[in-house]
Amino acid sequence: MTNPTSEEPKRFGLESQIKRNPHADFNKVENERPQFKYDKVWEYTQIPDKDWKVGSGANDDSWKAHKKLEIDPYQEGRTPVDNYKTLISGVVPRPIGFVSSISKDGVRNLAPFSYFTLVNHDPPIFVLGFSGGRGNPKDTARNILETEELTINIISEWFVEAANYAATNAPPGIDEWKLTGLTPVQSTKVKPPHVAESAFSIEAKLIHSHEWKSKTDPNRATGTLTIVEGVNFHIREDVINKDLNNIDIAKLKPVSRLGGITYGRTVDGYEKPRPDFDKESSTEEVKELLQ
Template identity: 35%
Template sequence: MEGSPDEFGAYRLLAGGVVPRPIAWVSSRSAEGVDNLAPYSFFNVVAYDPPVVMFAPVGTGDDLKDTPRNVLDSEQFVVNVVTGDLVEAMNATSATLPEGASEFDHADIEAAEATTVDAARVADAKVAFECELYDAVEVGGSTMVLGEVVYAHVADEVTVDGKLDVTKLDAVGRLSGSYYATTRDRFSLERPD
């Protein structure tokens, strides 16, 4: 089969063909002090100098959900990395809740106060990046949120000699629909000169 993205269903084509996608489990705080936590699989690293990550929720302008609205208002958020032990809790935070409800409470997730930004983080996350808003760009019907990482939390159990060891981090990625993947099945390739 060949054709334009629209012929395949652009969302399904991209979400099913660009896999696995890392998951940004973004925590933010509303102006009223409500802690929000939601997963986004349109997420990645953008730069390392300065260290910038991005996530791209659907919605623009007045049509934003809680997380991007909180981030644009406060200019602060935390990206928590989803690991196998937290995947059920992450899924529970994707539920639609009433206005003013916190996903931390709904999913019974222990929150810890961030160190440098005004937001909670997932206490049990093996890796969490505290971010300040770098920029936000409307792209079609989505808003790409760029955050500069200003502080990181890394559990000792996923480090070797004070450095993150990817072989110890059981990260979970999003496939499509209700499918996910883990990073347990790893292999190594030497890059050519």
């Protein structure tokens, strides 16, 4: 499942089951929180244990005080909604694919999806997951399956509110571009426009799709996977280096999806070189561990 698109609540009734918003009065809760810190910028910190030694395991032993629970996703009394809540709150942070598509009748659609990621670079391959099967798909999924074209736009902090509004449960045929106030820009190799406000947009074409069936009811389609190829990039000039190969995360300010209705910021990080086994295997520490 992903962020809701126009037909999700009507067709699947998921919103009433998921109870995504845990607050009776969200505006009251938000107004009581600290204001957004615009002056909080990207910075590098040390890794948690800069003196970590090969073979020494976790950098903190507090995990030993807790046992792991074993959960069968299909055990008695456990519902798909339970699995959904567990997965979206545990597999985090997730990148968001802000997808622009056009129906075969020319109707524009814009919606965010957090069942999305990059899976290959040559060629550039991305996957998007949608709740609902091919026979009862979301607007975006239907458009991609029928026209085989889309754009994927990375969401940054400066337009997260507008992107979130595109997840509204508007009926089919509603143009989310108008509701969000975002700016469509004509693409070069596909018909769907890309988002001007996005610092990194990808024109893409469908290369494969797969329909998922429920394990408890094999006759019921529960989701559709689409595999798409990136065929053209649009990157804001100030966020990419002069060699046009590395995007500055401090300027991109990407937004990620967490559990429930929570989004995440990316404001700090740490670096650690990948170990070279040819070199590491000659050290006494590694030799001893491998005896």
